[in-house]
Amino acid sequence: MTEATLILVRHGQSQWNLENRFTGWWDVDLTEKGEAEAVAAGKLMLEKGVLPTVAFTSLQTRAIRTLHMALDNAGRSWIPETKSWLLNERHYGGLTGLDKQETRDKHGDEQVHIWRRSFDTPPPPIEKGSQYDPGNDPRYAGIDVPLTESLKDTIARVLPYYEEQVVPQLKKGETVIISAHGNSLRALVKHLSGISDEDITGLEIPTGQPIVYPFKDGAPAGERSYLSEG
Ligand SMILES: O=C(O)[C@H](O)COP(=O)(O)O
Numbered sequence: 001m002t003e004a005t006l007i008l009v010r011h012g013q014s015q016w017n018l019e020n021r022f023t024g025w026w027d028v029d030l031t032e033k034g035e036a037e038a039v040a041a042g043k044l045m046l047e048k049g050v051l052p053t054v055a056f057t058s059l060q061t062r063a064i065r066t067l068h069m070a071l072d073n074a075g076r077s078w079i080p081e082t083k084s085w086l087l088n089e090r091h092y093g094g095l096t097g098l099d100k101q102e103t104r105d106k107h108g109d110e111q112v113h114i115w116r117r118s119f120d121t122p123p124p125p126i127e128k129g130s131q132y133d134p135g136n137d138p139r140y141a142g143i144d145v146p147l148t149e150s151l152k153d154t155i156a157r158v159l160p161y162y163e164e165q166v167v168p169q170l171k172k173g174e175t176v177i178i179s180a181h182g183n184s185l186r187a188l189v190k191h192l193s194g195i196s197d198e199d200i201t202g203l204e205i206p207t208g209q210p211i212v213y214p215f216k217d218g219a220p221a222g223e224r225s226y227l228s229e230g
Pocket residue numbers: 021022023024025089092116181182183
């Protein structure tokens with residue numbers, strides 16, 4: 001039997017988390033508070049002796065910097081890391097850049113809740129070439145950049161990546177850290193904790209708080225817990 005650990009961490013507070021704007025694939029940086037959250041996550045891993053041996057992250061600055069600051073503070077900046085767009089935040093379509101409260105005022109709470117949390121209703125698509133369309137960003141060269149994504153669409157790219165790239169590491173007994181985003185991590189937690197399409201609407205993942213799953217032979221061997229509470 002091979003035991004392993006999976007650590008999931010959502011990036012620290014970003015500039016647009018602070019400004020309450022829909023972010024998705026737009027590449028905003030961490031705030032000072034977000035940096036402090038990333039540092040604290042690393043110190044917590046060190047204190048608890050939960051030390052990553054392999055890392056995965058998205059192509060987005062807020063998740064990459066959170067990973068690096070956390071690993072630095074855990075004394076683990078030397079471990080191998082892999083970046084993939086498949087771990088990016090869910091693409092927020094035409095809502096990208098908009099103020100969340102102004103959008104509620106305009107379209108109503110219920111509609112905005114559906115766009116934010118429904119399982120399979122995507123936000124309206126982003127207009128190609130518009131201000132926040134990441135379609136021409138060189139980091140996505142060769143990728144069919146989506147124009148919007150539901151959680152279901154996000155799961156359809158996150159899960160195969162997890163199965164192909166992350167599970168083999170867990171089968172080898174590694175302590176894997178994934179630094180990613182609110183909705184790409186909701187996609188993973190839905191799968192790992194067996195949460196239904198209905199119940200996933202109620203799951204929120206806080207910034208900068210490491211979540212830990214015990215693994216045996218490449219499969220979860222217990223429920224998730226916050227490292228701070230373990
Ligand atoms: O992309 C965003 O705006 C955030 O990372 C997640 O936002 P949400 O909580 O509205 O899904």
